[in-house]
Amino acid sequence: MITWVVLLSIVGLLVLLISGLVRPAIAFSTLAGCYVLLGLIDTQTLLVQYTNPALATLLLLLLISLALERSPLLDWISQRLLNGHPRLATAKLMGTGALLSAFLNNTAVVAAFLGAISRQRTIAPSRLLIPLSYASILGGITTLVGTSTNLVVNSFTLSSGGFELGMFQFSLVGVPVALITFIALLWRAQTLPHHQLEDTADKLAYFLAADIQQGSELIGKSIEANGLRSLEGLYLLEIERQGRLISPVGPEEILQAGDTLVFTGEVGKVQALQRFPGLKLFGNHANDLLATNLMEVVISHESELAGKTLQNVDFRSMFNAGVVGIRRGEKRLEGQLGKIPLRVGDCLLLAVGSDFRQHRNLDRNFHLLSGSFTRPRLNRIESGLTLAGFATVISLAAVDMLPLFHGLLLLLGGLLLGRVLSLAELRRRFPFELWLIIGSALALAQGLENSGAAALLAQGMQVLFSGHGIYAAFIGCYLLTLLLTETVTNNAAAALAFPVAWSTAQAFSADPLPFIMAVAYGASACFLIPYGYQTHLMVYSPGRYRISDFLKIGLPISLTYSAAVLIITPLIFPF
Structure with missing residues (x-):
């Protein structure tokens, strides 16, 4: 009975993840807690999973990547790639993105190129961003840290088999798969849409501005007293007063004659302003001023804004900025902006206050596309030492002279001592949700084993593929992982598919390594829709893509990638 309860709980977990009703970290950790209460795992076993050495290595790598992504190297490279013939520029961008993603966090790589691609006018960003995102996946599959x-x-x-995978063990299959898929990707990139970026005039279409005339009843009263905070469909974003901007606008701000009020929201609801005497709509004479404090950002996968509305989080107080408009993919969202639930990958156009850059949570919440603000970069000495230290750690781990965990721990200590990173930054950017997901997933796998559910899955896989052989079972494990990664996140897909693949290998008395690799490569095979992979969400709105754009280019890429994995893996890692 308990075996079926466990299996049903996993099905319920999958349903919750696909629906998006519950954040993955909450779903995984809650189910792990239930397993403890049911006695499927004990408290010590649960806690051990959260201190798994391989998981600790992952966390250290992500923390160190905070310093690597601030290196000016990525900016310097991005400025030199986008020249020459468009196809040549695309190939250089993809190749460089893939090479860097083999060793650096691919989110940081895409984020570094995102701004440069969005600002240049030579090649349509929509022709470059999906190839960049896909290339970062192809680079990532080639190394342990990719x-x-x-x-x-x-x-x-490590938890199930008691051994760890080598730094370049993934390269034996990953490199040829990446090269084959790279060629197909370069070919299909020419079919992407040709969207040029919006210029400033397009962005200012979000604005609605009005002058306060001499003698208006609004003069001398606060925003609150004039009833300008509760307009249907419109939001008072900023005030132009004698050549300077007041942004954001507080409820106690007193209006003066000659003020220009800048609204955003449903511009079509201009009639809401007609009830204010002495408020005159005007044309575009303030455009130059309004354009000076505009900034375009993309909501990151780490952002606390995801799933919330601007009203819920009091955006204006958090960032000293107002949201002028929201775009999701190729759509410019309309309506009362404060009531629209935000998603990872949404593109926000902000009018920022003078101290916007001083807010410490910008890196966690946004990827910068355009604007005068630049994040602090490492100087040449700091950048050189950080990159050299990271290269040394990877090299020593590759030749088994120093365990990767030890090397990363030493490097993190050095970065803290050298003040390249701070404890405050580590606290802000600690990947807490990922730690919860993986630690809980390891506990769930142990619960599957203890309850007999894993053995039942193994028997089911053996019966299902008994007439087709072990290779068919291998294909089945890969396709299961691919299906999961297209419907839930890639890490969650790996966590759910691994126990099935491991049990299948045991059921066929086969070497587990090809099945492990099937899960690893399958979990990275997210090419069809933008929601399963964080770099796809990063480029979705800046490229003004539709879901059909991902399907059009992603289907042949997914088929090419999958065929290469399924053919090459058994040759390198025989059953």
């Missing part, structure tokens, strides 16, 4: 998914699989391998 993507968090490989490190997640390594965590499960």
